[in-house]
Amino acid sequence: xxxxxxxxxxxxxxxxxxxxxxxxxxxxxxxxxxxxxxxxxxxxxxxxxxxxxxxxxxxxxxxxxxxxxxxxxxxxxxxxxxxxxxxxxxxxxxxxxxxxxxxxxxxxxxxxxxxxxxxxxxxxxxxxxxxxxxxxxxxxxxxxxxxxxxxxxxxxxxxxxxxxxxxxxxxxxxxxxxxxxxxxxxxx
Amino acid sequence: xxxxxxxxxxxxxxxxxxxxxxxxxxxxxxxxxxxxxxxxxxxxxxxxxxxxxxxxxxxxxxxxxxxxxxxxxxxxxxxxxxxxxxxxxxxxxxxxxxxxxxxxxxxxxxxxxxxxxxxxxxxxxxxxxxxxxxxxxxxxxxxxxxxxxxxxxxxxxxxxxxxxxxxxxxxxxxxxxxxxxxxxxxxxx
Numbered sequence: 001x002x003x004x005x006x007x008x009x010x011x012x013x014x015x016x017x018x019x020x021x022x023x024x025x026x027x028x029x030x031x032x033x034x035x036x037x038x039x040x041x042x043x044x045x046x047x048x049x050x051x052x053x054x055x056x057x058x059x060x061x062x063x064x065x066x067x068x069x070x071x072x073x074x075x076x077x078x079x080x081x082x083x084x085x086x087x088x089x090x091x092x093x094x095x096x097x098x099x100x101x102x103x104x105x106x107x108x109x110x111x112x113x114x115x116x117x118x119x120x121x122x123x124x125x126x127x128x129x130x131x132x133x134x135x136x137x138x139x140x141x142x143x144x145x146x147x148x149x150x151x152x153x154x155x156x157x158x159x160x161x162x163x164x165x166x167x168x169x170x171x172x173x174x175x176x177x178x179x180x181x182x183x184x185x186x187x188x
Numbered sequence: 189x190x191x192x193x194x195x196x197x198x199x200x201x202x203x204x205x206x207x208x209x210x211x212x213x214x215x216x217x218x219x220x221x222x223x224x225x226x227x228x229x230x231x232x233x234x235x236x237x238x239x240x241x242x243x244x245x246x247x248x249x250x251x252x253x254x255x256x257x258x259x260x261x262x263x264x265x266x267x268x269x270x271x272x273x274x275x276x277x278x279x280x281x282x283x284x285x286x287x288x289x290x291x292x293x294x295x296x297x298x299x300x301x302x303x304x305x306x307x308x309x310x311x312x313x314x315x316x317x318x319x320x321x322x323x324x325x326x327x328x329x330x331x332x333x334x335x336x337x338x339x340x341x342x343x344x345x346x347x348x349x350x351x352x353x354x355x356x357x358x359x360x361x362x363x364x365x366x367x368x369x370x371x372x373x374x375x376x377x
Binding site: 007017024059060074075093108159 | 207208209210211217239240242243245246247248249250251252253254256258261262266269270275276277279280281283284285287288289291298299301302303304305306307308309310311312314315316317318319322323326327329332333335336337339340342343344346349350351353354355356357358359360361362364365366367369
């Protein structure tokens with residue numbers, strides 16, 4: 001039952017992804033491996049579209065993954081799966097907001113979960129980087145030089161040049177698309 | 189003070205508008221939430237909103253959904269929370285389904301193929317940049333750095349499920365903080 005599976009897998013994402021939309025990405029690379037619903041390359045495309053369209057990134061990606069896997073009902077199931085745990089948690093803790101905010105146990109748990117979340121996004125990022133450089137490889141599957149150059153240039157620009165730092169990710173993605181077309185990144 | 193306009197449908201619509209006008213989630217959402225909830229509707233004070241937001245970051249799930257849930261619950265109880273949350277996801281569902289359906293017919297087009305090959309390189313950089321920002325914000329001190337390093341190694345080289353790593357990190361955080369707390373007390377004695 002693909003719809004139920006989508007709901008359950010995304011319920012887990014909603015329960016364990018801490019720190020916003022990108023925190024769902026490590027769960028999705030894991031899903032790509034475990035369920036083979038999509039490849040890491042397709043996942044990267046879905047991240048790009050989700051960053052470039054309105055709406056919270058995590059929700060956008062859930063809809064996209066669900067649609068890719070099982071059409072419109074799949075999109076609805078995955079998205080509902082994602083929002084159910086936070087909705088339940090929100091309803092429970094809204095009565096005890098202050099207690100929750102000042103709880104030592106909660107802040108302790110999050111002092112461990114935040115760096116863990118960052119590490120797992122890093123691991124997912126490394127998976128995406130390796131995939132994107134392999135994917136654009138022209139010669140015998142070696143690391144693609146065009147891709148590597150673009151990656152280094154983008155990294156330096158987005159981290160060290162003030163004007164570029166402030167740009168919305170959409171601009172970076174659009175630039176990537178234009179460069180990809182101009183320099184035949186897919187080799188076609 | 190409560191206006192008659194805060195019906196469930198109104199809640200749904202307002203949060204649908206927020207969902208449709210948010211670009212990129214996270215912090216990009218805060219000014220839009222402030223305008224809609226505090227200034228236009230008077231549904232929440234700015235202080236409450238910042239609280240929702242802070243707690244949204246400290247609870248699992250997408251921050252936008254948490255914020256919608258808190259605001260909805262405050263105004264109309266549990267049905268309100270559900271209406272607001274469904275509102276915030278509604279535009280995403282429609283927009284993404286349309287785009288995904290359109291894209292699926294174009295995957296073999298050479299322009300689209302080249303464009304996405306270029307885009308994938310960008311996505312790698314964007315994900316790594318997210319990590320750098322998170323690192324600057326929340327990976328401070330020996331404990332956090334150790335958790336980061338250990339989790340990165342485990343995530344890269346083992347097949348331990350991501351969810352199990354999150355739970356283990358939470359438990360170790362609770363233990364570490366309670367040990368630190370006790371140490372602090374002993375020193376004071």
